[in-house]
Amino acid sequence: MPRDAKQLSPPTMDTLKEGVWKENPVFIALLGLCPALAVSNTALNALAMGLASTVVLLGSTTLISVLRHLIPKQVRIASYIIIIATFVTIVDYTIHALSLELYNALGAFIQLIVVNCMILGRAEAYASKNRVITTIINSIGMGAGFTLALFLVGAIREILGFGTFFGIPLFGPDFQPWAVFILPPGGFIVLSLWLVLFAAIRRRKEQRKEVAHVA
Amino acid sequence: MSPESPAFLFLHAFLINNFVLALFLGLCPFLGVSAKIKTAVPMGLAVIFVMLVASLCAYGINILLVHFEIEYLRLICYIAVIASAVQLVEMTVKKLSPTLFRMLGIYLPLITTNCAILGMALFQTFNEYNFVQSLAYSLGAGAGFMLALVLMAGLREKLELASVPDACTSAAISFMLAGLLSLAFMGFAGLGG
Numbered sequence: 001m002p003r004d005a006k007q008l009s010p011p012t013m014d015t016l017k018e019g020v021w022k023e024n025p026v027f028i029a030l031l032g033l034c035p036a037l038a039v040s041n042t043a044l045n046a047l048a049m050g051l052a053s054t055v056v057l058l059g060s061t062t063l064i065s066v067l068r069h070l071i072p073k074q075v076r077i078a079s080y081i082i083i084i085a086t087f088v089t090i091v092d093y094t095i096h097a098l099s100l101e102l103y104n105a106l107g108a109f110i111q112l113i114v115v116n117c118m119i120l121g122r123a124e125a126y127a128s129k130n131r132v133i134t135t136i137i138n139s140i141g142m143g144a145g146f147t148l149a150l151f152l153v154g155a156i157r158e159i160l161g162f163g164t165f166f167g168i169p170l171f172g173p174d175f176q177p178w179a180v181f182i183l184p185p186g187g188f189i190v191l192s193l194w195l196v197l198f199a200a201i202r203r204r205k206e207q208r209k210e211v212a213h214v215a
Numbered sequence: 216m217s218p219e220s221p222a223f224l225f226l227h228a229f230l231i232n233n234f235v236l237a238l239f240l241g242l243c244p245f246l247g248v249s250a251k252i253k254t255a256v257p258m259g260l261a262v263i264f265v266m267l268v269a270s271l272c273a274y275g276i277n278i279l280l281v282h283f284e285i286e287y288l289r290l291i292c293y294i295a296v297i298a299s300a301v302q303l304v305e306m307t308v309k310k311l312s313p314t315l316f317r318m319l320g321i322y323l324p325l326i327t328t329n330c331a332i333l334g335m336a337l338f339q340t341f342n343e344y345n346f347v348q349s350l351a352y353s354l355g356a357g358a359g360f361m362l363a364l365v366l367m368a369g370l371r372e373k374l375e376l377a378s379v380p381d382a383c384t385s386a387a388i389s390f391m392l393a394g395l396l397s398l399a400f401m402g403f404a405g406l407g408g
Contacts, residue, residue, distance in 0.1 A: 030243075030386055033239070033242040033246075034240055034242050034330045035239075037239040037242070038240075077327075078298060081295075081298065082291060082294075089290050089291070093287070108334060108337045111337055112333060112337070114290055114333065115294070115327075115330040116330075117243055117325070180398070183401065184238075184239065184401070185394045185401065186394075187394075188390050188393045189390070189391065191390050192387050192389075192390035192394060195384065195386055195387035196383055196387045199382045199384045199387060203382060
């Protein structure tokens with residue numbers, strides 16, 4: 001069938017790239033926002049959270065893709081959640097063992113990866129319908145896009161809120177930090193500004209395309 | 216008020232550390248269902264109910280898990296219980312008011328993946344609240360979610376009539392509003408001693 005042929009087409013560069021830019025989970029699809037804002041007050045925390053989510057995403061979508069013919073349709077969501085929860089528990093215990101400092105900084109938000117709608121969304125919309133290899137590539141792209149988005153938000157908040165970048169002071173001793181950017185309102189405002197920027201870029205691109213079309 | 220008293224915990228979750236505006240929990244439904252007050256209120260009530268049920272179940276399950284020393288299964292058990300509670304609410308709403316059921320749409324089953332619910336269950340476990348404290352905390356969390364949702368819906372209904380720059384898509388301007396609301400809620404810090 002042609003529909004199957006399309007779904008089983010070999011993975012391309014686009015499979016990897018669409019998660020980073022065109023379908024970026026945070027900036028375009030607005031998924032997984034809670035961790036994107038909650039732990040992104042420094043670049044390091046944001047990066048750690050992004051990587052942890054990527055590991056969970058990759059592990060669970062791979063397993064779901066392998067098992068996609070075995071999971072009955074009626075209980076698929078419950079099965080996906082159980083699989084995701086398993087990987088989250090693994091990541092949670094791993095971070096606890098590796099770095100207690102990071103574990104305390106991220107707090108309950110590692111365990112809350114389980115309800116990150118990005119992961120369940122990928123499982124339902126992609127992993128349950130595609131081959132293992134395409135799923136792996138797509139998940140790496142999505143994870144990279146998610147990590148990038150978190151990093152962008154976290155970096156801005158750290159630079160303005162602490163005056164540092166990965167803990168390195170940037171502005172010298174006279175800098176007066178904008179405390180509001182480390183606090184919750186800063187998360188909303190920085191994310192909102194990134195959304196405006198990306199929307200503006202996309203609009204300009206579309207307008208250019210229209211102009212080219214008319215000409 | 217002592218920081219342990221149920222009344223303080225209620226206030227704490229309701230205003231001081233509002234789940235949506237200070238802890239960033241439950242943002243997806245917060246943005247998805249806050250377009251109209253008419254849908255925001257029933258959604259808020261549904262979340263309060265699920266919060267209470269989930270809190271009770273989580274309290275019971277945690278005692279069992281600790282007794283059998285299988286705490287590593289906590290996450291899986293909690294999420295399974297929340298999913299069942301949501302299913303229950305969904306069936307009840309469908310039976311009682313099909314109109315409301317259609318209005319809430321996809322966001323009703325998505326309460327399962329509402330991090331506010333799981334977050335509340337995890338926080339109450341980490342902080343080792345007793346039964347009454349857990350109940351007060353979950354009620355505050357649910358009410359806080361509803362408050363934020365209704366406030367936001369009111370603002371967004373007004374926003375429909377305002378002219379905003381083209382690049383500020385609905386999500387971007389909503390986040391800006393949420394940021395200002397969050398700033399306002401920071402004024403509650405220190406409330407109740």
